[in-house]
Amino acid sequence: MRWVLLALPALILPLCAVAQEAAMPVRRSAAIQVPWHWYRFYPWDYSQWHNAARSVQGWTSEVRPLDLSTTCLALMHLPERGLTAQTEFRPDLPNPNVLGTVEDVPRTMDLVAFRLPRLVAAARAVGLQVATIGVGESMMKSDFGRRYLAEAGKPPADDEASIPRDMQRWAKHDKDLYNLPLPVDDRATAAVAPTGQETWLRGMPEVLRPQGNDLVAQHSWQLARLLRNRKVDHIIYCGYALDECLWFEPCGMSDMKRRGFMCSAVRGGCVAIETRESCEGEKNLEYALWKTSSVFGYVFELHELTSALRAAARPSGQR
DSSP: OHHHHHHHHHHHHHHHHHHHHHHSOOOOOOEEEEEEEEEEOOOOOGGGGGGGGGGSOEEEEEEEEEEGGGEEEEEESTGGGOOOTTTTSSTTOSOTTHHHHOTTHHHHHHIIIIIHHHHHHHHHHTTOEEEEESOOHHHHTSHHHHHHHHHHOSOOOOOTTOOOOOHHHHHHHHHHHHOOOOOOOHHHHTTTSOOTHHHHHTTOOGGGSOOTTOEEESSHHHHHHHHHHTTOOEEEEEEEOTTTHHHHSTTSHHHHHHTTOEEEEEEEEEEOOOOTTTTTTTHHHHHHHHHHHHHTOOEEEHHHHHHHHHHHHSOGGGO
């Protein structure tokens, strides 16, 4: 009996470890072959002086393996623009300010309805980790959010060098940029506006809603811890807007690069904020893809990545 008691820790600890591993999602450890795109910043021809960049080689690509076990497909801020004619374009729409102040609505509706569903479905089919990131409080209070709050743990200590944000000044800045109308009376919208998780997900196709082993994260430190636990070090971003939120908002590329993650983007899977000068030809999106390649990681083409994932999901005899 004494021998059994002494041996119990040696027996129990491995069993606990197995149970902990079993609680984590099982993911396929495999690589797919897909073109990686990047911008070549060479050679410079200084005989053209101020126009020396005219000689650089520019965009190129090479088919390389993409390790599915260390990669995450991140969907950022899509539900905030997950609009349909039924949910947004109506007299009692829940967010009456958006149509007059956000110019991306038609492009993001196209993104949500036609471009991303096949990519996300293909990613899940091969076990690629999918994450919905930069979410609001309502999502974190949902079943998915509560699942990961405990795993992510307590937030890190605040930066002592930070200063309090002057909310009135920032509100003035927003009004200067977007001429936001006065807030709608809460009593007038309470009867028509959905609440909780439905507010965040209205108008979203089912395939783009978190499901299965998908992650959700509100803050960069949460996302970093969740991905670290799954040994993921490469995030491929889709969503709105590449030249603002996907770079600078919580869970965006700037924060995640500082934490050691490579951050790439999907051409055809992102929308940028366009201006009067850039909207024809989506010039800001082109700039944002170039900048992503030069600072954060690589660019993947939507159809190439989707096709490679779909091929990997098919039985070997059907490829």
